[in-house]
Amino acid sequence: MLMLILSRALQSCVALLVLSVVVFGLSRASGDPVELMVPVDATQEARDVLRHTLGLDRSLAEQYVTFLTGALSGDLGVSIRERRPALDLVFERLSNSAWLALTAMTVALTLAIPLAVAAAVWKGTLIDAFARYIAVLGQSMPTFFVGLVLIIVVSGRWGLLPAGGMESWQSYVLPSITLGWFVVAGMMRLLRSSLLEVLDSEFVKLxxxxxxxxxxxxxxxxxxxxxxxxxTLGGVYFALLxxxxxxxxxxxxxxxxxxxAYDAVRFRDFPVTQAVVLVTAVLVVTINLVVDFLYAWLDPRIRRSQSGGS
Amino acid sequence: MMLEVRDLKTQFLIGGRTGTAVDGVSFSVDEGQTLGIVGESGSGKSITALSILRLLPRPFARNAGGEVLFRGVDLLKLNDKQMRRYRGHHISMVLQDPMTALNPVLTIGDQIEEAIRMHRKLPRAEVRRLAIEMLELLRVPAAARRLASYPHEFSGGMRQRVVGAIALACQPELLIADEPTTALDATVQDQYLRLLKRIQRDRSLAIIFITHDLAVVARMCDRVAVMYAGRVVERAPTAALFAQARHPYTQALLRSALPEIPDRNARLYSIEGAPPSIFQPRHGCPFAARCEHVMPRCREEAPPDIEMGQGHAASCWLLA
Structure with a gap:
């Protein structure tokens, strides 16, 4: 088990290193932020000064090393637009997204598991068809549509829940349902088919x-x-959400x-873009790591084979 | 009689077609006895076993008549909850493939203890003690330590013993063994069969032994029922069957299983053709199409069961 943890952790580090290069490269390739920051009639001198203070006049290799050492010590630069540390901006938003992802995942699981069990147990019946219909509906309707319909009906017509913002727990309900429902289809169909396979197995017979x-x-x-x-699919979806x-x-x-992320890209606020992508990447890698350990916990065969077979 | 199966019929309903997999099968077993059920794949042996336990694959298969009397109670008339009290407790079963018969994510301790807890309310420590006792009975080494092991940590032969420990955990009176040694290699098979015989003697267990291996039949069984296309075509005490098989199918089976080889260029005997599909309409004897002694009457009318004394009977027009 220890070997499993160590080897997976090492793989994750390599993945993150590669990613840091990609992030760095892409954000430099997306255009010169100086043009957006200075007035249209600014002198070349003013531009150069700004470029120098931002460190953009140095070689790419130098910039990358600065970027990486900064990143390792938790400094991902200052937002060009808001003039605040990029990482602070990311962490402010991250907890909001994490809570939404968590509640959406909860919605998805509480729907997907019973639906899949019902569909598998009563395979080929109306219950099965109904369960699959609910699931596919969630996946085939675009989230903006589901979201808007929920706002119009639940918040607008019935006046039950807030239409937006993040004031109380009630604000979580509609976005969680919108996001969660989208995930239900994939999870439910995968779980249904693997349940059917397992229910047909010899150990279930025993x-x-x-x-x-x-x-x-x-x-x-x-x-x-x-x-x-x-x-696995749950982990992928969680990172996606x-x-x-x-x-x-x-x-x-x-x-x-x-x-x-959307705003940062729009304003070429590359420190923020970098920070968002990097933090997301760390999260995705961590989630995958957790998924692997969950795997080992669920399936004793993996625990063994990955630890060197002893 | 402990178990008496009378005129059992099991049908499959697939794609709107009805097929008869078990077609009027009758046999019985008593305490301490072993009944062998032999026949080729698809002859309905396993479906007969699952019909007795009422564990047919749903929703395709269903019982279509007959009686399964266990100590006088017709199991086919019980509700699900009553039936569950018989499974594992009075009648149990071991399956063919030990590699897939155990739940991979539960320890074998969990799986044996669950079998005990299903039918007996006992303190935890007592359940554990019984589980260890079962593994020891099946001669699994270091039983107490191995309760915490998972199935993949055992070899095939050991897994089959664990399956045996689960099946026998509640001291059932009848054990159905569905080809329990087919997946094992010869030496392991030998050990397993010895073990089974010894347990049977100690507990006067009744066994229904399903197999296509006539050597195993000769070794294990007191009586044999030969199945072909969902019917019992011959039943006899084991010795009588091997000495004097009366049904042409049994004769052919014996000849292909225990061939006489006069010289090295002689061809091995095999029965021509294949058994009829269960979805084919039935006229006459199901073996008629492959029988060397077929007569016009065989294709028109199903032969009756003809008793020849000493529990030997066969259904064939040749004997009428």
């Missing part, structure tokens, strides 16, 4: 031979095996990471 009630057969013997395949909920954050005026 459990029934022991006289285990069907309820326990499904929720204990089958579901834990079936969940293994869903964990965390970092790319731009549309939903815009519709619900949610001060999250997605909108910060």
């Amino acid at each position: 459990a029934r031979i022991k006289g285990v009630p069907e309820r326990v057969v499904i929720w204990k013997h089958a579901l834990r095996n079936a969940l293994i395949s869903v964990v 965390l970092s790319t909920a731009v549309i939903v954050e815009t519709v619900f005026a949610w001060p999250g990471l997605g909108r910060l």
